[in-house]
């Protein structure tokens with residue numbers, strides 16, 4: 001019924017009809033349901049991936065990253081079927097402390113790489129999520145130019161699980177990307193914990209991004225990382241920073257002489273560049289090409305990939321055994337009891353460990 005004050009006897013503003021309470025659920029929800037993401041069979045995933053369908057590739061990667069057993073079954077089948085189509089890429093690992101310029105550099109390297117008619121996948125291993133449940137690599141807008149390119153596939157780090165688990169998922173994602181026709185793969189990580197070792201074990205070329213410091217650049221760099229690097233690049237060699245960068249270059253070059261020549265037989269180079277201003281980027285990419293030529297001729301390229309495959313076989317066994325062990329209910333109960341015995345000095349650590357292991361093996 002119309003409001004009484006809307007009668008002609010009243011003058012002035014009119015009173016509008018109110019609206020009833022809105023439903024809390026969108027009444028059109030049902031019509032959206034048909035747009036729900038389709039689930040595919042393993043062969044459909046493989047078919048889509050081999051055709052280079054990015055949306056299906058992305059969904060397959062999500063399955064790889066999932067910890068649900070039913071997802072893992074399909075994911076493993078997809079990986080298995082994609083394997084024959086993989087291996088034809090150059091895999092580059094990039095590491096550097098936060099702020100070294102990894103995103104900026106990858107954006108710039110990536111744009112150069114795409115000019116050569118390549119398809120580039122950028123993956124990340126971010127171990128910070130394990131400890132802090134936050135992310136060092138993922139929380140900002142990254143690689144702005146690259147992220148709009150059709151031939152680039154950018155995927156943030158898988159988040160859940162141990163470093164070993166995250167790294168295995170990334171390695172499996174490399175397989176899917178290669179099957180989808182990506183012939184350049186960049187795996188990025190921050191210089192935290194053991195993540196460099198994980199990345200090193202899945203790439204052909206390992207690149208360390210450094211900044212020119214105050215003259216004692218070499219301080220604070222883990223020796224192991226220098227030894228792993230196939231190339232060291234000093235970023236932000238622009239403006240007033242050029243001289244400092246050149247100085248850092250010679251420091252690093254001298255420091256590298258102190259290490260024995262790596263198994264590859266390649267002497268790691270040190271270059272300066274500016275990812276932001278796009279100076280010296282071609283030289284960095286040429287260095288990588290030169291290395292790949294060198295190790296392909298010497299046979300080291302295949303040798304490294306074979307040892308990586310072996311490494312990942314054992315890593316996967318170790319990880320699955322460990323999960324199986326700690327997920328065992330009897331083991332969990334035993335751990336509680338024997339841990340107390342150790343803390344109260346009733347049992348030695350070794351005796352307690354043996355007892356828990358016995359529980360596990362008897363339960364098999």
Ligand code: GDP
Pocket residue numbers: 096097098099100101102103104105235236237238273274275276277
């Ligand atoms: P990330 O944390 O290693 O990924 O580093 P970012 O790529 O986010 O870069 C950190 C900061 O350094 C940003 O403010 C960039 O703009 C800046 N930066 C990156 N590359 C360069 C460079 O080549 N020259 C200069 N002057 N600044 C740079």
